[in-house]
Amino acid sequence: MALSLILFSGVNAQDYEYIGAKKCKMCHNKPDKGEQYNKWAAGPHAKAMEVLNAEEAQDAKCLKCHSTAGAADEDMLTDYITVEEGVSCESCHGPGSVYKNLKIMKSREESMANGLILPTDEVCRKCHNEESPNFKGFNFEEYVAKIAHPYPEGWDEE
Numbered sequence: 001m002a003l004s005l006i007l008f009s010g011v012n013a014q015d016y017e018y019i020g021a022k023k024c025k026m027c028h029n030k031p032d033k034g035e036q037y038n039k040w041a042a043g044p045h046a047k048a049m050e051v052l053n054a055e056e057a058q059d060a061k062c063l064k065c066h067s068t069a070g071a072a073d074e075d076m077l078t079d080y081i082t083v084e085e086g087v088s089c090e091s092c093h094g095p096g097s098v099y100k101n102l103k104i105m106k107s108r109e110e111s112m113a114n115g116l117i118l119p120t121d122e123v124c125r126k127c128h129n130e131e132s133p134n135f136k137g138f139n140f141e142e143y144v145a146k147i148a149h150p151y152p153e154g155w156d157e158e
Protein backbone atom coordinates (compact mmCIF):
# COMPACT_ATOMS: atom_id res chain seq x y z
CA MET A 1 0.00 0.00 0.00
CA ALA A 2 2.64 2.51 1.06
CA LEU A 3 4.83 1.46 -1.87
CA SER A 4 2.10 1.90 -4.44
CA LEU A 5 1.41 5.38 -3.07
CA ILE A 6 5.07 6.32 -3.49
CA LEU A 7 5.17 4.94 -7.03
CA PHE A 8 1.97 6.73 -7.91
CA SER A 9 3.16 10.11 -6.69
CA GLY A 10 6.45 9.51 -8.51
CA VAL A 11 4.62 9.18 -11.82
CA ASN A 12 2.73 12.40 -11.19
CA ALA A 13 5.80 14.31 -10.13
CA GLN A 14 7.64 13.58 -13.37
CA ASP A 15 5.09 15.55 -15.37
CA TYR A 16 6.19 18.88 -13.90
CA GLU A 17 9.52 20.67 -13.59
CA TYR A 18 10.70 23.69 -11.59
CA ILE A 19 11.32 26.71 -13.82
CA GLY A 20 12.41 29.35 -11.27
CA ALA A 21 11.05 32.73 -10.16
CA LYS A 22 12.44 34.68 -13.15
CA LYS A 23 10.09 32.83 -15.51
CA CYS A 24 7.09 33.80 -13.39
CA LYS A 25 8.41 37.36 -13.24
CA MET A 26 7.88 37.78 -17.00
CA CYS A 27 4.12 37.86 -16.42
CA HIS A 28 3.80 38.56 -12.69
CA ASN A 29 5.60 41.82 -12.05
CA LYS A 30 3.29 44.46 -13.44
CA PRO A 31 2.51 47.29 -10.99
CA ASP A 32 -1.17 47.38 -11.99
CA LYS A 33 -1.42 43.66 -11.23
CA GLY A 34 0.32 43.69 -7.88
CA GLU A 35 4.03 43.11 -8.67
CA GLN A 36 4.12 39.59 -7.23
CA TYR A 37 7.78 39.08 -8.11
CA ASN A 38 8.99 42.27 -6.42
CA LYS A 39 6.91 41.52 -3.33
CA TRP A 40 8.39 38.04 -3.08
CA ALA A 41 11.93 39.36 -3.71
CA ALA A 42 11.57 41.84 -0.85
CA GLY A 43 10.19 39.22 1.55
CA PRO A 44 11.70 36.55 3.82
CA HIS A 45 11.49 33.61 1.41
CA ALA A 46 13.76 35.14 -1.23
CA LYS A 47 16.36 35.62 1.53
CA ALA A 48 16.10 32.12 2.94
CA MET A 49 19.58 31.13 1.67
CA GLU A 50 21.18 34.33 2.97
CA VAL A 51 20.60 33.30 6.58
CA LEU A 52 22.66 30.10 6.13
CA ASN A 53 26.46 30.02 6.37
CA ALA A 54 28.56 28.40 3.61
CA GLU A 55 28.50 24.97 5.21
CA GLU A 56 24.77 25.01 5.98
CA ALA A 57 24.09 26.12 2.39
CA GLN A 58 25.43 22.70 1.25
CA ASP A 59 23.56 20.72 3.90
CA ALA A 60 20.53 18.82 2.62
CA LYS A 61 19.05 19.01 6.12
CA CYS A 62 18.78 22.80 5.81
CA LEU A 63 18.16 23.04 2.05
CA LYS A 64 15.06 20.94 2.53
CA CYS A 65 13.23 24.03 3.81
CA HIS A 66 15.46 26.93 2.75
CA SER A 67 15.57 26.38 -1.02
CA THR A 68 13.00 25.28 -3.58
CA ALA A 69 15.68 23.94 -5.94
CA GLY A 70 17.72 22.50 -3.06
CA ALA A 71 14.72 20.49 -1.88
CA ALA A 72 13.47 19.24 -5.26
CA ASP A 73 14.19 15.91 -6.92
CA GLU A 74 17.01 16.47 -9.37
CA ASP A 75 15.02 15.16 -12.32
CA MET A 76 12.45 17.91 -11.75
CA LEU A 77 14.96 20.77 -12.06
CA THR A 78 15.56 22.95 -15.14
CA ASP A 79 18.56 25.24 -15.74
CA TYR A 80 16.40 28.25 -14.93
CA ILE A 81 16.05 27.69 -11.19
CA THR A 82 18.95 28.19 -8.78
CA VAL A 83 19.48 26.98 -5.23
CA GLU A 84 20.34 30.60 -4.29
CA GLU A 85 16.87 31.92 -5.07
CA GLY A 86 15.74 30.38 -1.80
CA VAL A 87 12.09 29.56 -1.21
CA SER A 88 10.55 30.72 -4.47
CA CYS A 89 7.15 30.74 -6.13
CA GLU A 90 7.03 27.04 -6.90
CA SER A 91 7.45 25.84 -3.29
CA CYS A 92 4.01 27.28 -2.68
CA HIS A 93 2.40 27.23 -6.14
CA GLY A 94 3.80 23.94 -7.47
CA PRO A 95 6.36 23.31 -10.25
CA GLY A 96 5.34 25.51 -13.18
CA SER A 97 6.69 23.99 -16.40
CA VAL A 98 3.22 23.13 -17.68
CA TYR A 99 0.83 25.67 -16.12
CA LYS A 100 3.10 28.66 -17.02
CA ASN A 101 1.68 28.58 -20.55
CA LEU A 102 -0.43 31.73 -21.08
CA LYS A 103 -3.48 29.90 -22.42
CA ILE A 104 -3.50 27.57 -19.40
CA MET A 105 -2.75 30.35 -16.88
CA LYS A 106 -5.73 32.38 -18.03
CA SER A 107 -8.00 29.68 -16.61
CA ARG A 108 -7.76 28.89 -12.92
CA GLU A 109 -9.33 25.52 -13.49
CA GLU A 110 -6.89 24.50 -16.21
CA SER A 111 -3.93 25.85 -14.28
CA MET A 112 -4.86 23.79 -11.27
CA ALA A 113 -5.34 20.72 -13.45
CA ASN A 114 -1.76 21.29 -14.65
CA GLY A 115 0.00 21.62 -11.34
CA LEU A 116 -0.87 25.10 -9.99
CA ILE A 117 -1.47 25.16 -6.24
CA LEU A 118 -3.26 27.92 -4.34
CA PRO A 119 -1.58 27.19 -1.04
CA THR A 120 -3.37 26.47 2.21
CA ASP A 121 -2.07 26.10 5.75
CA GLU A 122 -0.90 22.57 4.96
CA VAL A 123 1.58 23.77 2.30
CA CYS A 124 3.19 26.26 4.71
CA ARG A 125 3.46 23.68 7.46
CA LYS A 126 5.69 21.49 5.31
CA CYS A 127 8.42 23.94 6.40
CA HIS A 128 6.89 25.90 9.27
CA ASN A 129 7.02 23.10 11.81
CA GLU A 130 8.99 21.82 14.78
CA GLU A 131 11.63 20.17 12.65
CA SER A 132 12.98 23.68 12.03
CA PRO A 133 15.79 24.49 14.50
CA ASN A 134 14.45 28.06 14.70
CA PHE A 135 10.72 27.34 14.79
CA LYS A 136 8.74 30.33 16.07
CA GLY A 137 5.23 28.91 15.82
CA PHE A 138 2.87 29.33 12.88
CA ASN A 139 -0.45 31.07 12.46
CA PHE A 140 -1.74 30.92 8.88
CA GLU A 141 -3.74 34.18 8.79
CA GLU A 142 -0.95 36.20 10.41
CA TYR A 143 1.81 34.72 8.32
CA VAL A 144 -0.05 34.97 5.01
CA ALA A 145 -0.68 38.65 5.70
CA LYS A 146 3.10 39.17 6.07
CA ILE A 147 3.87 37.70 2.64
CA ALA A 148 0.72 38.81 0.80
CA HIS A 149 1.05 39.60 -2.93
CA PRO A 150 -2.55 39.92 -4.17
CA TYR A 151 -3.89 41.46 -7.32
CA PRO A 152 -5.09 44.96 -6.47
CA GLU A 153 -8.85 45.28 -6.13
CA GLY A 154 -10.54 45.88 -9.47
CA TRP A 155 -7.43 44.83 -11.48
CA ASP A 156 -9.54 42.87 -13.98
CA GLU A 157 -12.12 45.60 -14.66
CA GLU A 158 -11.73 47.79 -17.69
Ligand code: HEC
Nearest residue numbers: 019023024026027033089090093096100101102105106108
Ligand atom coordinates in the same frame (compact mmCIF):
# COMPACT_ATOMS: atom_id res chain seq x y z
C1 HEC B 1 3.00 33.77 -19.93
C2 HEC B 1 2.61 34.51 -18.76
C3 HEC B 1 2.60 33.80 -17.41
C4 HEC B 1 3.62 33.09 -16.83
C5 HEC B 1 5.01 32.78 -17.40
C6 HEC B 1 3.15 32.73 -15.51
N1 HEC B 1 1.88 33.20 -15.31
FE1 HEC B 1 0.73 32.95 -13.65
N2 HEC B 1 -0.85 33.88 -14.57
C7 HEC B 1 -0.80 34.44 -15.83
C8 HEC B 1 -2.13 34.98 -16.15
C9 HEC B 1 -2.50 35.67 -17.44
C10 HEC B 1 -2.95 34.71 -15.03
C11 HEC B 1 -4.44 35.04 -14.87
C12 HEC B 1 -4.63 36.32 -14.13
C13 HEC B 1 -4.02 37.47 -14.89
O1 HEC B 1 -4.51 37.85 -15.95
O2 HEC B 1 -2.99 37.98 -14.40
C14 HEC B 1 -2.11 34.03 -14.05
C15 HEC B 1 -2.54 33.64 -12.80
C16 HEC B 1 -1.72 33.10 -11.81
C17 HEC B 1 -2.13 32.82 -10.45
C18 HEC B 1 -3.50 33.09 -9.86
C19 HEC B 1 -4.43 31.96 -10.12
C20 HEC B 1 -5.80 32.22 -9.57
O3 HEC B 1 -6.75 31.80 -10.23
O4 HEC B 1 -5.93 32.83 -8.51
C21 HEC B 1 -1.04 32.30 -9.81
C22 HEC B 1 -0.97 31.84 -8.36
C23 HEC B 1 0.06 32.26 -10.77
N3 HEC B 1 -0.39 32.75 -11.96
C24 HEC B 1 1.32 31.83 -10.48
C25 HEC B 1 2.36 31.71 -11.41
C26 HEC B 1 3.66 31.16 -11.12
C27 HEC B 1 4.10 30.66 -9.76
C28 HEC B 1 4.39 31.20 -12.27
C29 HEC B 1 5.79 30.69 -12.50
C30 HEC B 1 6.03 29.28 -12.17
C31 HEC B 1 3.52 31.79 -13.28
N4 HEC B 1 2.30 32.08 -12.73
C32 HEC B 1 3.90 32.03 -14.58
C33 HEC B 1 0.28 34.48 -16.66
C34 HEC B 1 1.50 33.85 -16.45
Ligand code: HEC
Nearest residue numbers: 051056061062064065127128129131132133134135136137
Ligand atom coordinates in the same frame (compact mmCIF):
# COMPACT_ATOMS: atom_id res chain seq x y z
C1 HEC C 1 11.39 21.99 8.56
C2 HEC C 1 11.92 23.14 7.81
C3 HEC C 1 13.25 23.73 8.20
C4 HEC C 1 14.45 23.08 8.32
C5 HEC C 1 14.74 21.59 8.19
C6 HEC C 1 15.44 24.11 8.60
N1 HEC C 1 14.84 25.34 8.66
FE1 HEC C 1 15.74 27.12 9.15
N2 HEC C 1 13.92 28.06 9.11
C7 HEC C 1 12.74 27.46 8.75
C8 HEC C 1 11.66 28.43 8.88
C9 HEC C 1 10.20 28.18 8.55
C10 HEC C 1 12.25 29.62 9.38
C11 HEC C 1 11.54 30.91 9.75
C12 HEC C 1 11.38 31.01 11.24
C13 HEC C 1 9.96 30.81 11.68
O1 HEC C 1 9.14 31.70 11.42
O2 HEC C 1 9.64 29.73 12.28
C14 HEC C 1 13.68 29.35 9.48
C15 HEC C 1 14.63 30.29 9.91
C16 HEC C 1 15.97 30.05 9.97
C17 HEC C 1 16.98 31.05 10.30
C18 HEC C 1 16.71 32.52 10.56
C19 HEC C 1 16.86 32.84 11.99
C20 HEC C 1 15.57 32.87 12.71
O3 HEC C 1 15.60 32.72 13.93
O4 HEC C 1 14.51 33.05 12.09
C21 HEC C 1 18.20 30.43 10.29
C22 HEC C 1 19.57 31.05 10.58
C23 HEC C 1 17.95 29.04 9.95
N3 HEC C 1 16.60 28.84 9.76
C24 HEC C 1 18.94 28.08 9.86
C25 HEC C 1 18.70 26.74 9.57
C26 HEC C 1 19.77 25.74 9.49
C27 HEC C 1 21.24 26.02 9.74
C28 HEC C 1 19.17 24.55 9.17
C29 HEC C 1 19.82 23.19 8.96
C30 HEC C 1 20.55 22.68 10.13
C31 HEC C 1 17.74 24.81 9.06
N4 HEC C 1 17.51 26.14 9.30
C32 HEC C 1 16.79 23.84 8.78
C33 HEC C 1 12.55 26.16 8.33
C34 HEC C 1 13.51 25.16 8.40
Ligand code: HEC
Nearest residue numbers: 044047048051065066087091119123124127143144146147
Ligand atom coordinates in the same frame (compact mmCIF):
# COMPACT_ATOMS: atom_id res chain seq x y z
C1 HEC D 1 9.86 25.42 1.35
C2 HEC D 1 9.73 25.86 2.73
C3 HEC D 1 8.73 26.92 3.08
C4 HEC D 1 7.38 26.99 2.74
C5 HEC D 1 6.57 26.00 1.91
C6 HEC D 1 6.86 28.19 3.38
N1 HEC D 1 7.86 28.84 4.05
FE1 HEC D 1 7.69 30.60 5.07
N2 HEC D 1 9.68 30.55 5.51
C7 HEC D 1 10.56 29.55 5.14
C8 HEC D 1 11.89 29.88 5.59
C9 HEC D 1 13.15 29.04 5.40
C10 HEC D 1 11.80 31.14 6.23
C11 HEC D 1 12.95 31.94 6.86
C12 HEC D 1 13.56 32.82 5.82
C13 HEC D 1 14.48 33.85 6.40
O1 HEC D 1 14.78 33.87 7.61
O2 HEC D 1 14.92 34.72 5.60
C14 HEC D 1 10.39 31.51 6.17
C15 HEC D 1 9.87 32.70 6.70
C16 HEC D 1 8.55 33.09 6.65
C17 HEC D 1 8.01 34.30 7.22
C18 HEC D 1 8.80 35.33 8.03
C19 HEC D 1 8.76 34.86 9.46
C20 HEC D 1 9.45 35.76 10.42
O3 HEC D 1 9.80 35.25 11.50
O4 HEC D 1 9.63 36.93 10.11
C21 HEC D 1 6.67 34.31 6.95
C22 HEC D 1 5.69 35.39 7.39
C23 HEC D 1 6.36 33.10 6.22
N3 HEC D 1 7.53 32.40 6.05
C24 HEC D 1 5.09 32.75 5.78
C25 HEC D 1 4.79 31.58 5.05
C26 HEC D 1 3.46 31.22 4.59
C27 HEC D 1 2.20 32.01 4.87
C28 HEC D 1 3.60 30.07 3.88
C29 HEC D 1 2.53 29.27 3.16
C30 HEC D 1 1.63 30.04 2.29
C31 HEC D 1 5.00 29.70 3.92
N4 HEC D 1 5.69 30.64 4.63
C32 HEC D 1 5.54 28.59 3.28
C33 HEC D 1 10.25 28.39 4.47
C34 HEC D 1 9.01 28.09 3.92
Ligand code: HEC
Nearest residue numbers: 021024028036037040045087088089092118119149150151
Ligand atom coordinates in the same frame (compact mmCIF):
# COMPACT_ATOMS: atom_id res chain seq x y z
C1 HEC E 1 5.41 31.23 0.80
C2 HEC E 1 4.44 30.84 -0.20
C3 HEC E 1 4.33 31.64 -1.46
C4 HEC E 1 5.34 32.04 -2.31
C5 HEC E 1 6.84 31.79 -2.14
C6 HEC E 1 4.72 32.71 -3.41
N1 HEC E 1 3.35 32.73 -3.25
FE1 HEC E 1 1.99 33.48 -4.54
N2 HEC E 1 0.48 33.13 -3.20
C7 HEC E 1 0.65 32.52 -1.97
C8 HEC E 1 -0.62 32.54 -1.26
C9 HEC E 1 -0.88 31.98 0.13
C10 HEC E 1 -1.56 33.17 -2.12
C11 HEC E 1 -3.06 33.42 -1.89
C12 HEC E 1 -3.79 32.21 -2.41
C13 HEC E 1 -5.28 32.37 -2.45
O1 HEC E 1 -5.76 33.46 -2.78
O2 HEC E 1 -5.98 31.37 -2.18
C14 HEC E 1 -0.82 33.53 -3.33
C15 HEC E 1 -1.38 34.18 -4.43
C16 HEC E 1 -0.71 34.46 -5.61
C17 HEC E 1 -1.32 35.05 -6.80
C18 HEC E 1 -2.79 35.40 -6.96
C19 HEC E 1 -3.06 36.73 -6.34
C20 HEC E 1 -4.55 36.99 -6.18
O3 HEC E 1 -4.89 38.10 -5.69
O4 HEC E 1 -5.37 36.11 -6.48
C21 HEC E 1 -0.33 35.17 -7.75
C22 HEC E 1 -0.47 35.72 -9.15
C23 HEC E 1 0.90 34.67 -7.15
N3 HEC E 1 0.62 34.25 -5.85
C24 HEC E 1 2.11 34.62 -7.80
C25 HEC E 1 3.31 34.32 -7.17
C26 HEC E 1 4.61 34.48 -7.80
C27 HEC E 1 4.84 34.91 -9.21
C28 HEC E 1 5.54 34.11 -6.85
C29 HEC E 1 7.05 34.16 -6.95
C30 HEC E 1 7.65 35.39 -7.48
C31 HEC E 1 4.81 33.72 -5.65
N4 HEC E 1 3.46 33.87 -5.88
C32 HEC E 1 5.40 33.25 -4.49
C33 HEC E 1 1.82 31.96 -1.49
C34 HEC E 1 3.08 32.10 -2.05
